[in-house]
């Protein structure tokens with residue numbers, strides 16, 4: 097008999113399935129697309145020898161989150177390749193700023209702001225595991241190390257109120273570029289927390305790329321699920337809970353909007369109203385390019401970087417992000433660029449290599465972003481256009497068709513406001529539970545929110561195990577079995 101049905105096979109659905117299967121439950125997964133993986137899918141778009149990541153490409157949390165630390169991707173053969181420069185920021189007139197793995201080297205290149213960079217991020221990098229565990233928690237549990245909230249609170253407050261300690265254009269742009277990963281208004285509490293989380297991991301566990309593409313992470317999760325008796329059905333868009341049959345546990349890796357449809361009238365009116373009030377943020381519009389050469393960035397630092405941020409000086413980034421969050425189209429939106437073969441040479445095949453890039457645009461934007469993103473890269477890498485042999489654009493509106501969790505192209509599955517960071521998707525003591533017995537939400541629309549960390553799925557599964565099976569210990573998720581306390 098099936099013990100648990102999981103709808104959606106993004107990293108959170110897969111993490112939930114791993115956790116339940118390791119506890120001995122028989123799990124069945126349902127995925128609307130014809131392949132599993134959600135935000136972890138990679139595929140060849142133009143040339144069978146070149147793989148493109150359709151959504152996520154860079155994985156600061158795949159080695160850092162509590163779920164992935166236990167699951168241990170490297171022990172399963174997934175090589176997490178580390179660029180020496182996790183991220184860099186292009187500035188006008190050929191200037192650039194870079195964050196190396198080494199905080200000392202980063203500080204050396206930031207002039208007067210070097211010591212300030214070290215003071216801001218050094219203490220977090222020294223306690224990185226505790227910082228990551230606090231920021232990627234259910235936002236309800238007490239932190240194990242009380243020094244960490246004491247370190248984080250003043251830093252978050254300072255950045256949320258624009259009291260930056262930095263004076264150089266380089267340091268200001270470098271940190272604001274990371275804050276823009278929150279895809280929303282700048283500055284804000286949520287973007288400050290995102291900035292500190294991502295910026296400090298660059299100097300601790302890094303911003304790795306899985307060798308061969310993001311799909312390798314999904315492959316490893318699926319291999320573990322099937323090895324523990326789980327089964328997977330693709331091309332099944334679940335539109336009603338009744339389709340899942342009489343199953344005691346249901347975990348939904350879906351958006352609140354999709355949950356409203358799937359659960360229908362079973363949900364009490366007050367809860368339906370709260371779900372309807374859930375807000376979605378700006379969208380992402382993506383361009384994939386097949387190119388003949390590495391991106392010819394003018395500044396050599398950008399040629400070594402895993403991720404390149406294009407947004408200009410920090411005041412420009414703030415302007416672009418705030419206009420986008422307010423629903424206005426800007427000609428030069430904040431753009432993230434990855435040339436994966438810089439970090440993972442296996443991604444290039446002779447003179448063919450992928451380029452991954454996406455821009456922040458208003459929710460629901462229908463523009464094909466290819467021309468806009470090409471021009472944005474060309475401005476900092478003259479000659480880029482001549483290297484392109486094929487390209488494909490996905491507008492924000494098309495992302496929603498591709499994956500219903502990205503409502504209006506919102507890849508965070510819900511705006512990262514302070515309210516929605518703490519009460520995601522609705523204010524509840526246990527954010528994964530719903531008014532329906534046995535039915536849980538486990539997508540990035542629950543805490544701790546977006547990114548490939550598996551924590552929403554893992555924490556939802558632990559909640560279900562506690563409530564329905566009285567299991568208070570987390571199953572061992574590593575390739576070797578055992579028990580550890582939650």
Ligand SMILES: Cc1cc2nc3c(=O)[nH]c(=O)nc-3n(C[C@H](O)[C@H](O)[C@H](O)COP(=O)(O)OP(=O)(O)OC[C@H]3O[C@@H](n4cnc5c(N)ncnc54)[C@H](O)[C@@H]3O)c2cc1C
Nearest residue numbers: 104106107108128134135151152153154334539540547548
């Ligand atoms: C362009 C882009 C770039 C990104 N870059 C990064 C990055 O570099 N690093 C990073 O960490 N994160 C990145 N992200 C974000 C990351 O991909 C998401 O935060 C993460 O995938 C969320 O995981 P999830 O399991 O909650 O949902 P998803 O990964 O969205 O998976 C949800 C799954 O559920 C399925 N589904 C939904 N409704 C139903 C239904 N009714 N029936 C059946 N199946 C259903 C969907 O098809 C999908 O497969 C990026 C996302 C995008 C789109």
